[in-house]
Amino acid sequence: MNFHIHRKRLVSWFLVLLILLPSCSQSILITSSPSEADVFTDGKYIGQTPIRHRDDKVSGSILDVRIAKDGYADLNTEIKKTGRINWWSLVFCWLLIPLKWIDDYPRGFYGELQPQSEEYSPLRVIVQTKEAVGSNIFVVALENKPCHGSSNSVALEAALGIRLLEKFRVLERQALHVVSSEQHRNLTGLHDESSIVDAGKLSGAKGVVLISQLCDQGATLTSLRFVDCETGALHWAVLAENQNMDDIIRELFHHLDS
Numbered sequence: 001m002n003f004h005i006h007r008k009r010l011v012s013w014f015l016v017l018l019i020l021l022p023s024c025s026q027s028i029l030i031t032s033s034p035s036e037a038d039v040f041t042d043g044k045y046i047g048q049t050p051i052r053h054r055d056d057k058v059s060g061s062i063l064d065v066r067i068a069k070d071g072y073a074d075l076n077t078e079i080k081k082t083g084r085i086n087w088w089s090l091v092f093c094w095l096l097i098p099l100k101w102i103d104d105y106p107r108g109f110y111g112e113l114q115p116q117s118e119e120y121s122p123l124r125v126i127v128q129t130k131e132a133v134g135s136n137i138f139v140v141a142l143e144n145k146p147c148h149g150s151s152n153s154v155a156l157e158a159a160l161g162i163r164l165l166e167k168f169r170v171l172e173r174q175a176l177h178v179v180s181s182e183q184h185r186n187l188t189g190l191h192d193e194s195s196i197v198d199a200g201k202l203s204g205a206k207g208v209v210l211i212s213q214l215c216d217q218g219a220t221l222t223s224l225r226f227v228d229c230e231t232g233a234l235h236w237a238v239l240a241e242n243q244n245m246d247d248i249i250r251e252l253f254h255h256l257d258s
Contacts, residue, residue, distance in 0.1 A: 026056075027054040027105065028053050028063075028106060028107070029050060030049055030065065030067070031109070031111070032069075032075070032111040032112070033111075033113065034069065034072075035050060036049060037067045037068060038068045038218075039051055039065065040066040041053050041063055041065055043147075043215065043217065044218070057081050059081050060081060061080070063079045064076075065079055065109065066217045067111045068218070069113055071116060073113065074217070075111045077111070081105055122240065123240045123241070124240070125252055125254075126237050128235055129233075134167070135169065136168075136205045137168045137208065138196075138205050138209070139164065139170060139211065140173075140208055140210055140211070141153040141160075141213075142211065143213065144156045146220040147215035147219065154173075159245055160209065160211055163245060163246070164209065167253060167256060171204075193227070205229050206229060206230075207226050207227055208226075208227050209226050209227075210223075210224070221239070221240070222238070223238065223239055223240075224236075224237065224252070225237045236256070
């Protein structure tokens with residue numbers, strides 16, 4: 001009698017396990033044309049197409065997908081995890097694997113990448129005037145949240161400042177007396193740009209180079225702006241996507257020299 005009860009319990013637990021296993025993880029095959037494109041899901045790199053993505057998200061969740069390849073425009077899409085019936089599995093597999101007939105993701109996603117226009121460039125430099133070359137400047141990091149690498153703002157300022165020494169007189173950051181409102185904003189990692197520029201003027205600088213790095217859909221965007229402390233005018237600006245600092249400064253100096 002006891003053996004019969006234990007046997008029924010084992011069978012019950014086995015059925016529960018079979019029910020739960022297929023519902024814990026669902027997958028989707030991501031392909032593209034051309035293939036061997038980088039795939040990012042929810043901002044994280046997972047490999048190159050074709051690739052199968054698996055997760056344990058609940059039904060109704062949204063999966064953010066970005067497919068990127070050099071020479072092609074990024075493809076961004078959202079895939080919803082919605083339960084639906086797989087009739088083939090319902091007919092043939094439900095006795096062996098209960099709930100196997102419930103699909104959450106589509107079987108696959110195919111993305112056709114479009115060639116980028118000739119106007120697109122991952123590194124863009126605009127120079128309005130070169131009159132400030134050789135003048136006193138400060139370097140201030142407004143935000144440093146790259147997809148990979150250090151998020152230390154002091155290190156970012158130092159890395160940029162050292163490279164700018166070839167064309168400008170970079171003043172020590174400690175000499176930049178920022179008004180109390182900015183000091184308060186520092187607690188949340190924010191900066192008042194106007195107060196930085198005003199402080200640069202009071203400290204004897206011609207301009208302030210503001211740098212920001214942020215992560216957008218798996219790509220690190222770097223922004224540089226030279227703001228005149230006297231007039232507030234923009235002397236030059238740089239916008240780069242997934243570019244290292246040496247390449248950014250090399251391109252900037254090329255435009256300043258031309």
